[in-house]
Every structure is written in C-alpha cells, then in structure tokens.
Amino acid sequence: MRALMLSLLLLAPPCFAGTPLPDAPHVVTQGEGQASATPDRARVTLSAQYRHAHAAVAKQSVDRSVNAFLELAPRFGLTPQDVTASDVSVSEDIEYDDRNRRIPKGYAANRSVTVTLHALDRLGEFLDAALAAGLTGIDNVAFESSREPELRRQARDKAIADAREKANGLATAFGAALGPVYSINSLRSGFDDGYGATTLDRVEVTGSRLRRPAYLQPTVEYTERVSAVFELKR
Numbered sequence: 001m002r003a004l005m006l007s008l009l010l011l012a013p014p015c016f017a018g019t020p021l022p023d024a025p026h027v028v029t030q031g032e033g034q035a036s037a038t039p040d041r042a043r044v045t046l047s048a049q050y051r052h053a054h055a056a057v058a059k060q061s062v063d064r065s066v067n068a069f070l071e072l073a074p075r076f077g078l079t080p081q082d083v084t085a086s087d088v089s090v091s092e093d094i095e096y097d098d099r100n101r102r103i104p105k106g107y108a109a110n111r112s113v114t115v116t117l118h119a120l121d122r123l124g125e126f127l128d129a130a131l132a133a134g135l136t137g138i139d140n141v142a143f144e145s146s147r148e149p150e151l152r153r154q155a156r157d158k159a160i161a162d163a164r165e166k167a168n169g170l171a172t173a174f175g176a177a178l179g180p181v182y183s184i185n186s187l188r189s190g191f192d193d194g195y196g197a198t199t200l201d202r203v204e205v206t207g208s209r210l211r212r213p214a215y216l217q218p219t220v221e222y223t224e225r226v227s228a229v230f231e232l233k234r
Contacts (some may be wrong), residue, residue, distance in 0.1 A: 001038040014202025022182050025232040030187070032043055033091065035151040036221040039143035042123055046130050047112045047137040049106070056088050058109035062088055067132025072133055073101040073115070076126050082116045145220050156186075163228045171232055179231035187225035 021028070046069075050061035066085060073083055093105040113135070117126055122141075127138060145151060171178040173179075 002100060003012055021229060022029055022231060023119045025176070025179075026182060027156045027167050027230050027232060028227065029163045029169050029170070029230070030225060030227045031163025031166065032160070032161040032225050033160070033162055033221065034221055034223050035154040035157040035158070036219050037145045037151055039120065039218065040118065040146055041144050042117045042120055043114065043140075043142045043144055044117055044123075044127070044138070045112060045140040046135045047110060047139055048135050049108065049110045049137065051093055051108045053106040054105035054107070058107045059088055059090050061134075062109040062111050065136070066113060067136055068133040069130055069138055072129055076122055076131070078115055078117070078119065082108045082118075084114045086112045116144075117205055143220050148222065150226060151222045155222050156226070159224045160228075162187060164230075167228065167230045169213040171230070172233045179233045182229040182231050184229075187227055 001207045015178075048062045048065040050065075051059045051121075052058040054060065070083065070085075088109060088111045090107055092111045095101055095103045095105055117123060119126075131138075173228040
C-alpha cells in the first residue's frame with residue numbers, strides 16, 4: 001500500500017498536468033466511471049468517389065450517385081436534419097513512376113455523406129440501398145445512444161465516487177483522515193461500442209461484412225475520468 005501511494009504521488013505531475021497541489025499533506029487519486037446502454041441510432045459516413053479523364057464527367061458521376069442516394073433516404077425515415085453532405089471535391093489524379101516523374105491519370109471527384117439512422121434493424125438494408133444508388137464506400141459506422149448526456153452524467157458521478165473512495169482508502173491505510181477536496185480535474189472521456197472499437201474498416205462496393213448479427217447490436221459504453229487532490233487531516 002505504501003508503494004501504491006508513493007507511486008500515485010510520484011506520477012502526479014505527468015498524469016495530472018495542470019492540477020494544482022497544496023503545500024500541506026495531500027493525496028492524489030484518479031476515478032473512473034462507466035455507463036452503458038443499448039444503442040438506438042447509428043452514425044454512418046458514406047462516400048462517392050469516381051475517376052475519369054475529364055473532371056466534369058467525374059463530378060457528374062459523383063453528383064448522380066449522391067442525388068440518387070438522397071432520393072431514397074426518406075424510405076428509411078431520414079429527415080433533412082439526419083443527413084449532412086460535404087461539398088464535392090475534384091482534384092487531378094496523379095501517379096509517379098520510379099524516376100519520380102508525374103503521370104497524369106485524369107481527375108478524381110469525391111463527396112461524403114453522413115447520416116444518423118434511427119432504424120437500426122434496417123441498417124443492412126440501408127447500406128445495401130446506398131451502395132446500389134451509386135455510393136462507392138462505407139467509411140464509418142458508429143453506434144450511439146440518444147441518452148448520451150444522461151449516460152455521461154451517470155459515468156461522471158461514478159468517477160467522482162470512485163476517486164473519493166480510493167482517496168479515503170489510502171488515507172485510512174496510512175492512519176490519516178481524508179480532508180476536503182483541494183482541486184478537481186476532468187480527464188479525457190471515452191466512448192466504446194462494446195466490441196472494442198466504434199469504427200468499421202472501410203468497406204468498398206458491398207456491405208456484406210455488416211451482415212453479422214453480433215455487429216448490429218453492440219452495447220455503447222461511455223467512460224468519464226476525474227483526478228482529485230484531497231487534503232489530509234493530521
């Protein structure tokens with residue numbers, strides 16, 4: 001236990017940068033709290049990318065596929081507020097040979113679309129429809145909960161209780177009493193979909209990888225962390 005407390009105090013500067021420390025006896029602890037829920041929506045980012053010798057043709061191909069996708073969006077309960085499309089980007093497509101000489105390959109046009117899908121049971125169907133409409137890539141699928149603010153508050157309350165419990169345990173173990181809190185820092189919070197990542201590797205042309213039933217119903221988990229400095233009563 002003595003080694004644990006010493007390690008906490010020695011690690012305090014790098015771990016809790018910016019947390020002021022009192023001159024009086026004190027203890028520094030870190031608390032962590034988690035709150036989880038079944039997701040009720042998915043944030044999906046898709047893209048359309050086309051190449052052609054002529055820039056206008058590449059852009060027109062992107063426009064057609066995005067417009068076709070936007071026309072089918074209402075079938076899945078998507079409103080204009082659920083859909084965000086980026087501006088189209090057109091750039092020269094260039095490769096280099098082994099002598100580092102430029103080899104023009106035409107032009108590449110790109111545009112991404114991000115949607116918030118509330119009908120999770122139709123996720124596979126939605127992705128298939130988006131690809132059939134002409135979108136060429138599924139860049140990211142992140143499951144979320146509409147209760148995120150509430151879940152983060154729950155996680156933060158648990159983190160605070162965890163930090164206080166650790167501090168009290170250390171103080172008691174060393175024959176001291178825990179005094180008032182001197183300073184508190186909110187550390188980096190986290191988010192996890194329950195399967196180790198919130199993103200899916202980029203999927204080209206088909207969404208077959210997304211048909212695994214286990215992937216469609218993860219548990220989203222929100223993590224909050226706090227560090228606290230407590231004074232010690234002698």
